[in-house]
Amino acid sequence: MLHAMLSRMIRRGRLTVHYPDGTVRVLQGREDGPAAGLRIRSKAAARRILRNPGLAVGEAYMDGELEPVDCSLYEMLDVLALNYNDTPPGAEQILDRLRWAKRRIDQLNPAGRSRRNVAHHYDLDGRLYSLFLDRDRQYSCAYFPQGDETLEEAQVLKKRHIAAKLRLDRPDLEVLDIGCGWGGMALTLARDYGARVTGLTLSTEQLAEARKRAEEAGLSDRVRFELIDYRAWDRPVDRIVSVGMFEHVGVGHYRTFFRKVRSLLHEDGVALIHAIGRSDGPGSTNPWIAKYIFPGGYSPAVSEVMAAVEKERLWATDIEILRLHYAKTLAHWRRRFAANRDTIQSLYDERFCRMFEFYLVGSELAFRRMGHMNWQIQLTRNVDTLPLSRDYMYEREHAPVPAEAPRQIA
Template sequence: MLDKTIYKQIFKASFDAPIDVEFWDGEEVSYGEGTPIAKIKLNEIIPIKDIMAHASLTFGEAYMDGKIEITGDLQQLITVIYQSKDSFMNNSKFSKFIPKRSHSEKASKADVQSHYDIGNEFYKMWLDPTMTYSCAYFASEQDSLEDAQWNKVRHIINKLHAKPDETLLDIGCGWGTLIFTAAKEYDLEATGVTLSQEQYDFVTAKIKAEGLEGRVHVYLKDYRELVQTYDHVTSVGMFEHVGKENLQEYFEQVSNRLTDEGTALIHGITGQHDGAGVDAWINKYIFPGGYIPNVAENITHILHTPMQLDDLEPLRRHYQRTLEIWTENFHKVKEDVVGTYGMRFYRMWDLYLQSCAASFESGNIDVMQYLLTKGASCKNLPMTRAYIYHADVAHGIKLN
């Protein structure tokens, strides 16, 4: 059968590690030598033309629908596929379908709400108690995920070199961990902005519950609607949502929101090589409208604003570990997730978490922290990075 022959060619090119494959007719084929890291079972034929048109979308949907079953180490399987230069995920013959997306304020709001407004209860099932849904910072091998998330927030604020009573804006504030920390531990007046109704309601209730109405503020609006300036701007896991066509505007807005002596810390997923871009399956099912820029793109956009780049820190291994812990947590609540949302939804999120961990492990994507200043205002920062680590230790981060 032609489809089966081509499948075998695809798998042979894609797997540099031992993999077992069982085809729809019961035939089993082993690729590589040694103990298999995973087994792929194809329960039915998936048209080759669909794989060639948009590989990640086709295989992602097939996994969600049970047309493909995978036993063993799913993360390692995906890592192997990414690392093989001739695999169907990397070879131009099996190029990804990249749909063009609108990123008007209305479209951006719909995209964000489709992901974050699944419900706070869903995220509470498997995130740590800080409700932080972004890369943690493991300063020590002994750090728990919760420790590492507190580390990340404090590490970001420490880089800003902020002083008491200064103002801070967090673009895409999530469930508010950063702005509450800025207010309570650093004595800053902190403002968050989000497009998620669920997150806005959560933060609003917490502000009232903790009596922080005068120090913490949150707005349910697009960041492009803001007009006030702030001493410091942070944005964590946000620029991945704005779209390729809006990246320049995003960095211009960061610059416009900064005072002339201000500092900004932008933290987000990026590629160190060309082609990070858009994954069709993730774009359709997880992050509608998402786009992962490479480092050169972001720096080019930064250079077209009045801001300057003062520091750049890669945290790829930190996000891999974060995702691995999320996956462990997610597996522990499988029964609850399936009972509430269904098996297809569970398989979708499981694939998402493990494929992202594999992307970081393979170096397919990275995560960076960009420390930016307005013009030549870097004169306000200390001469070396020592101030960051001194502040980290002072705020309880136990460095290796």
């Protein structure tokens, strides 16, 4: 039955499958494409993959029951992702409908549950992230305008790109950073653009590191970080920025989020929201990602976001779609993770390393093969808040700033 499922699915490229009974089958698609091989080590793993491929493929790899053969994990998943997106298995189509039916329950994120979901991923040992992120610990899509930038350069350019859209046109503007991570964006806006920034996080690990960085940078008088849910903040500000946090809001809370954004902006305020999205319309979160990586998370289609924006009477003054930028970012993270794998294994164990490898590779392929992208939406309360053309963005983005990242080998 598993062979029949894979035979129907593989329409592009070639997949050589080594089954638990020793049988080897070559599945050749009708169209050209990548080639790879895999081995399923037990009948139990084969049964689980047949029943729930979206969850069981990742679990089987974590447990060592699914292995690439004569290829890398990336090459194996590339063949599967390319074909899975075109022709999902029948069982997966049924399960996807069920996930769609209950996605609002799965993504119900009141403050307490949001805190637990954040802790699941972001309160890991801080040394882990220092071993594959850039120096500034930007854990979100970098910006590659030329395509050949190093990771360090691309993350600096991402921050400048976002800062230009915030139009920080005078000193001492009050900025609220919702989902501030380890503080890199907040520190950059304060240091390079003269802003006064408050960063909000639900991660105790990130909070401690961000406060330490502000102290070391001599910016504690301009930047502060708080362990607060965005829904609890009640003081209006001039600017709001949120990078890589909206994926954790939950589909049932979109209007709440944008209602809060509107209420917190001064009349002439500007907000910039940056998040992962999907190009093929509303969907549901992959079950393996939801269980092991981002519980309660979801990457929305722009149509879902704009419905909430419109209902909360905000102006979408600029929308940009970043297509392969996150694929490039993840490729850098994947290589850095591989280079430091022994150290990471000493922090956790082999199963954790395999889980994280599967996450990084699968996420990269979601952007290359499965329609994922990033969107940036600039918002205002009023129609006349910003200049009539986008020239101010380009001018500010390319103006010199005091801090520039030196070119390094990626």
